[in-house]
Amino acid sequence: MNLDLLEKLTQTFGPSGYEDAIRDVIRQEVAPLVDEVRVDPLGSLVAYRKGTGGGQKIALAAHMDEIGVMATYVEEQGYVRFTSIGGLRPLNCVGSRVRFANGVVGVVSMERRDDVNSMPALQHLYIDVGATSREDCPVAVGDPGQFIGPLVRQGNRLVSKTMDDRVGCYVLIEALRQLKETPHEVYAIFSTQEEIGLAGARTSAFRVDPDMAISIDVTGTGDTPKAHPMAVELGKGPAIKVKDGGMIAHPLVRDKLVAAAQEAGLPYQMEILLGGSTDAAAMQLVRAGVPSGCVSIPCRFIHSPSEMVDAADVENAITLLVTALRV
Numbered sequence: 001m002n003l004d005l006l007e008k009l010t011q012t013f014g015p016s017g018y019e020d021a022i023r024d025v026i027r028q029e030v031a032p033l034v035d036e037v038r039v040d041p042l043g044s045l046v047a048y049r050k051g052t053g054g055g056q057k058i059a060l061a062a063h064m065d066e067i068g069v070m071a072t073y074v075e076e077q078g079y080v081r082f083t084s085i086g087g088l089r090p091l092n093c094v095g096s097r098v099r100f101a102n103g104v105v106g107v108v109s110m111e112r113r114d115d116v117n118s119m120p121a122l123q124h125l126y127i128d129v130g131a132t133s134r135e136d137c138p139v140a141v142g143d144p145g146q147f148i149g150p151l152v153r154q155g156n157r158l159v160s161k162t163m164d165d166r167v168g169c170y171v172l173i174e175a176l177r178q179l180k181e182t183p184h185e186v187y188a189i190f191s192t193q194e195e196i197g198l199a200g201a202r203t204s205a206f207r208v209d210p211d212m213a214i215s216i217d218v219t220g221t222g223d224t225p226k227a228h229p230m231a232v233e234l235g236k237g238p239a240i241k242v243k244d245g246g247m248i249a250h251p252l253v254r255d256k257l258v259a260a261a262q263e264a265g266l267p268y269q270m271e272i273l274l275g276g277s278t279d280a281a282a283m284q285l286v287r288a289g290v291p292s293g294c295v296s297i298p299c300r301f302i303h304s305p306s307e308m309v310d311a312a313d314v315e316n317a318i319t320l321l322v323t324a325l326r327v
């Protein structure tokens with residue numbers, strides 16, 4: 001496993017709408033692996049690989065944006081109030097650190113609250129960036145920030161901020177590296193603004209006009225204490241989506257992925273995710289409709305600064321994708 005690449009991908013700045021730095025990292029990696037690279041008007045990077053003929057036009061999407069914070073107001077004492085970029089749980093924020101685009105680091109904390117029995121909301125939180133007044137605060141209203149969370153490997157488990165969805169970007173890059181020949185016209189979309197409404201994949205898929213679309217993203221697991229019952233477990237193989245909160249995977253795509261997993265002889269799981277969705281939900285609705293599905297990487301603690309995946313699941317997701325694209 002190329003841990004250096006995964007580290008670079010997970011750590012690079014790129015909250016939704018501010019993906020320039022992460023796009024540069026990905027462009028450097030994929031440019032030598034494809035025939036053409038372009039950037040769409042909303043910032044998605046589209047890497048095109050020619051097929052040998054007789055195949056379909058297949059769009060693959062992994063989103064390169066990440067959840068984060070955006071400064072909304074600076075208090076007189078210099079504390080920064082913020083709103084969320086993407087789905088943020090206040091409990092996951094308290095005690096964490098954030099880094100703004102200009103490099104300033106802050107600690108997220110919570111006001112003293114008399115009612116300790118109710119859940120805190122984002123409006124109860126603030127960021128301490130070391131300022132003592134509004135005037136000397138190095139963060140301005142509108143500044144976006146990312147969470148801090150280094151990549152750590154412990155046995156087969158990998159923990160980092162932004163596995164969602166930089167591990168999907170990693171899978172897509174490595175699949176392009178391993179894919180020697182394919183009959184299909186492959187369009188690898190590294191999409192923007194997934195976390196706030198699937199904007200990049202929707203617009204890039206419209207331009208590609210594919211016959212089939214597959215997103216590569218993380219999914220939840222049911223294997224933690226008192227988790228929602230869910231058949232997906234960490235380390236039991238990549239998951240093939242049947243349904244999530246935003247779509248039903250097209251049976252043609254689902255079955256193609258199942259056949260590929262069986263052909264490659266790798267473990268896989270069928271995924272039904274009750275809430276949340278992926279770029280595939282947007283791609284299936286462009287133009288006259290696109291049969292779409294998803295290769296999911298099981299992930300614990302999604303949308304926290306410490307998202308956990310299993311290295312074998314990641315490797316098997318790459319093999320699954322490459323096998324599916326060969327026929």
Ligand SMILES: [Zn+2]
Pocket residue numbers: 063164165194217218
């Ligand atoms: Zn995601």
